Amino acid sequence: MKSIRTIGVPAALGIAALTAAGCGDSSEPAADNIRVGVVYYDQSDTFLGALTEALREDLAEYKTESRNITMMLRTSEGSQDTQNEQVSELIEAGCNVLCINLVDRSLPSDIIDMASQEELPIIFFNREPVAEDMELWEKTYYVGADARQSGQMQGELAAETILNKDADRNHDGVIQYVVLEGEAGHQDAIVRTESSVETIENEGIVLEKLSYQMANWNRAQAQNRVEQLEAQFTGKIELILANNDDMALGAVDAYEKLNYTENTWPLIFGVDGTDAGLAALQEGKIDGTVYNDKEGQAAAIARLAVAAVTGEGMDEISFDQYHSIYIPYFKITEE
Numbered sequence: 351m352k353s354i355r356t357i358g359v360p361a362a363l364g365i366a367a368l369t370a371a372g373c374g375d376s377s378e379p380a381a382d383n384i385r386v387g388v389v390y391y392d393q394s395d396t397f398l399g400a401l402t403e404a405l406r407e408d409l410a411e412y413k414t415e416s417r418n419i420t421m422m423l424r425t426s427e428g429s430q431d432t433q434n435e436q437v438s439e440l441i442e443a444g445c446n447v448l449c450i451n452l453v454d455r456s457l458p459s460d461i462i463d464m465a466s467q468e469e470l471p472i473i474f475f476n477r478e479p480v481a482e483d484m485e486l487w488e489k490t491y492y493v494g495a496d497a498r499q500s501g502q503m504q505g506e507l508a509a510e511t512i513l514n515k516d517a518d519r520n521h522d523g524v525i526q527y528v529v530l531e532g533e534a535g536h537q538d539a540i541v542r543t544e545s546s547v548e549t550i551e552n553e554g555i556v557l558e559k560l561s562y563q564m565a566n567w568n569r570a571q572a573q574n575r576v577e578q579l580e581a582q583f584t585g586k587i588e589l590i591l592a593n594n595d596d597m598a599l600g601a602v603d604a605y606e607k608l609n610y611t612e613n614t615w616p617l618i619f620g621v622d623g624t625d626a627g628l629a630a631l632q633e634g635k636i637d638g639t640v641y642n643d644k645e646g647q648a649a650a651i652a653r654l655a656v657a658a659v660t661g662e663g664m665d666e667i668s669f670d671q672y673h674s675i676y677i678p679y680f681k682i683t684e685e
């Protein structure tokens with residue numbers, strides 16, 4: 351598209367020189383030495399830790415004899431102000447492209463301002479800015495996944511298991527459930543919960559919500575919430591829908607601590623397919639998860655980052671909507 355429009359330098363300088371414009375103190379042309387600034391919201395996040403490691407490997411594959419690529423990684427410890435400062439430092443350090451996992455997805459404008467002033471492409475990932483913000487600077491992109499799809503798949507897995515296993519422990523014809531929610535305001539929390547519940551109900555299963563608890567994608571917080579819930583609802587919970595695997599594993603931790611066994615604790619479903627999540631699935635500790643394709647997302651980010659800096663291959667990248675790429679999820683069961 352219009353990916354290399356008005357940059358205000360004579361066209362004769364060529365793409366390499368153009369893209370080097372405004373990249374702090376970098377002396378080499380950007381296309382020969384690409385510095386990729388990567389920032390994610392919090393170091394404790396399992397899924398993003400793994401995604402950014404995959405990204406590091408993918409970027410290395412774009413190195414050639416004449417082109418070096420370095421990735422500079424920062425984590426923002428849950429503070430948008432910290433992240434804004436980190437982005438400013440990465441720009442100072444000569445980054446040619448920014449890959450940003452926002453702390454607060456409603457507050458990308460400072461970062462967009464800084465990047466657009468320096469004509470730097472930004473690839474937001476995993477925490478999606480709203481459409482109006484995406485349009486503030488034309489070299490703004492997003493790579494993520496469709497939250498609704500993950501909820502639907504989790505719901506399908508849960509419905510199938512409920513219908514095949516004796517999930518209705520108290521035989522009242524209703525499945526008593528709780529939700530472990532990711533984070534207030536996160537697209538993957540709200541939408542996953544809604545669509546998971548809706549999908550189960552569409553299969554003709556009657557649900558009763560006992561509680562939903564925010565556990566910030568975090569295993570220890572989820573464990574804590576589930577211990578409290580069991581103190582309140584002793585043995586009544588038949589199903590736990592967790593917005594991610596870490597929280598599903600936190601539920602398992604709680605039941606192990608309370609001396610339940612796999613057969614007596616509720617059905618538990620997660621999302622992500624992290625290494626620990628897959629291991630728990632294999633051991634029968636959780637009942638299903640939906641693979642959040644971190645390899646696919648990392649590959650798309652790497653490709654877009656290199657194309658956005660060099661201008662090469664941009665035409666071949668297809669977007670699902672405006673400048674956004676959504677990588678499909680897929681279901682994983684023990685089988």
Ligand code: GAL
Pocket residue numbers: 395396397398476477538567593594595621622642
């Ligand atoms: C979700 C993922 C969670 C967490 C969150 C962070 O897509 O399922 O585990 O990483 O992103 O934004």
Ligand code: CA
Pocket residue numbers: 517518519520521522523524525526588
């Ligand atoms: Ca029941």
